[in-house]
Amino acid sequence: MPNMSLKKTYMPVQNPNERNKNFKEVALGYNEEQAINEANRCLNCKNKPCSLKCPVSINIPAFIEKIKEKKYEEAYNIIKMSSSLPAVCGRVCPQETQCEGGCVRGIKGESVSIGRLERFVADYNNSKNIKNSYNKIKKNGVNVAIVGSGPSGLSCAGELLKNGFSVTIFEALHKAGGVLIYGIPEFRLPKAIVEKEIENLINLGANIEKNVVIGSTITIDELLKQGFKAVFIGSGAGLPKFMNIKGESLNGVYSANEFLTRINLMKANEEDFATPIYKAKNVAVIGGGNVAMDAARCAKRLGAENVYIIYRRSEKEMPARLEEVEHAKQEGIILKTLCNPVEIHGDERFFVKSVECVEMMLSDPDESGRRRPVEKQNTNFKIDVECVITAIGTSPNPLIKNTTPDLNTKSWGGIIIDSSTGLTSKENVYAGGDAVTGSATVILAMQAGKLAAKAIIEKFSLN
Secondary structure, three states: OOOOOOOOOOOOEOOHHHHOOOOOOOEOOOOHHHHHHHHOOOOOOOOOHHHHOOOOOOOHHHHHHHHHOOOHHHHHHHHHOOOOOHHHHHHHOOHHHOOHHHOHHHOOOOOOOHHHHHHHHHHHHHHHOOOOOOOOOOOOOOEEEEEOOOHHHHHHHHHHHHOOOEEEEEOOOOOOOOHHHHOOOOOOOOHHHHHHHHHHHHHHOOEEEOOOOEOOOEOHHHHHHOOOOEEEEOOOOOEEOOOOOEOOOOEOEEEHHHHHHHHHOOOOOOOOOOOOOOOOOEEEEEOOOHHHHHHHHHHHHOOOOEEEEEEOOOHHHOOOOHHHHHHHHHOOOEEEEOEEEEEEEEOOOOEEEEEEEEEEEEEEEOOOOOEEEEEOOOOOEEEEOOEEEEOOOEEOOOHHHHHOOOOOEOOOOOEOOOOOOOEOOOOOEEEOOHHHHOOOOHHHHHHHHHHHHHHHHHHHHHO
């Protein structure tokens, strides 16, 4: 029976005043009844506008039809044909601007909750420990090296493994998962979910070598000499950007990368771990993206009484997902929009004591349609804080660039590729994700990994 409700089926979440004190997952997910109810809102459009807006081209109406029929394993297999990380994407993809943005139901109401349904299907199948259907793939004898075990690397690996390639993933850290592990907090993406997705790839035959820093432990050229026919660079963008304002060297100033890595990877939020982190009572986070929201919400959970997000544009222009902004506000995060830091002030011990800001206003839209923030004269003010976290973007670590001759990069470090194949200036070396674009979304990194895998498959299937 079709569900013609104009609103999405509600997904349970933790109470804001409880969840802002713990790191458990905020969104609790659909149960079977809720998932079927939401699936029945799908019109099963023949031209599939939702799939057209999905970066990895999942056959969305087809998997939702299987949910209606309670055939969850079949729904999972449909998703897995296109995506290597369904349980991850169901949680962190910006569906509102992608698949759900193309949903016909969204014209006169709310779009179908595609992300929540993808999460339901993935979690159901992972809980049943259903094995994938690719275990009997015949190997083609071609070895490919993947640099980095983040979303682009895992996506590339998944596609290659399904097509008979042998894959070795080289990870610099002691734990696989890249930004999914060190960057996104537990309350938004539980680590057990990421580990399960990686386990699925290992079951497909992926070999993961940890604590290997490409460019230091071994170079790209050395990988090619060792018998790898192709290399995919998915090393991400781990080099934080700063504002270059006075006071950024004071004690209590963090990059969001460092702050989140100490919590997510090194467990600074848990009493059993000795990882140091400054648990300030008043915290300012600079930036308006998902990383800024993550850092602010983590600071709140570490016990901060006042957490401010300082953003130079208005809330409307914030690049963070609407859901993340709403969750942050519900948890007591204070948005200080249309203002910009100009100096961080310290005390006599060189610890942060305040951040000085200036009010901003938005100019008329430029050629791109975006309104540029402009300072208002003589509007400086201070916010008393003991900790400042900068979340204004990242760029690729220059180590690979500096140790790989003939690898062309942009002035800021992004690797230059052929956008149709992911091929770099170096023969048989491909790249994708944040190492190419700078910090972006998980799903766009996955799309890049899948694109490069397709090019590798086509090239070596012809040889």
